[in-house]
Amino acid sequence: MNSKKVWMxxxxxxxxxxxxxxxSRTTERITQYAEAHYGGQFLRLDIRYRGVFCYIDAYVEPPEPSSGLLNATGETREEFMDRLRKTPIHLCRLRYFGDEEAWGLAFYTYSNERYELCMYRSGGFWGPVEEAFDIGAMYLNAD
Known part of the structure; x- marks a missing residue:
């Protein structure tokens, strides 16, 4: 009997x-890809790491607020714009397993305010950081 242990x-x-x-390589890959494919849709990216995770957030130029919205928030236009410019849009969270071409992916769901497991477009659970960015970037295109 073979007692070889299989790691999954x-x-x-x-x-x-x-x-x-x-x-370092991952930050460079994400930044280059984002600039090449989504340049002008964000002010800046925040790519940060914690243990096994890589978090990708974007900061965008907010749309002009209506006078009704400013009345509801009690802010001036400048206060409103400044607050939203400083508020990150959570794009996705990557999980590292030792292969830079096969990351796990979690998509941030604003309805539940948490990261949820997500499949890549290929139908699998593993993929490159560029494809993960594409999935999270749907928030950059939302109005």
Whole structure:
């Protein structure tokens, strides 16, 4: 009988702490891809790491508020615009398993205010950071 242990991982559990060199390469890949494909749709990106996770947020130029909205918030136009410019849009969270081409993906759901497991367009649970950005970037196109 073969007692070889088979290691398996689930897309929504576990992972490997992201090494500094992988963090650096990943940040560069995401930034270059975002600029090339979504340039002008965001003011800046915030790519941060915590343990096994890479979080991608974007900051955008908010639309002009109506006078009714300003009355409801009790803010001036400048206060409103400043607050929204400082509010991140959570695009996605990546989970690292040791392969820079096969990340787990969680999509931020604003209805539940949490990250939820998400499949890539290929139908699988593993994929590259560029495709993950595409999925999260739907929030950049939302009006």
């Amino acid at each position: 991982h689930a897309p929504d559990a576990g992972g490997i702490k992201i090494p500094p060199l992988v963090r």
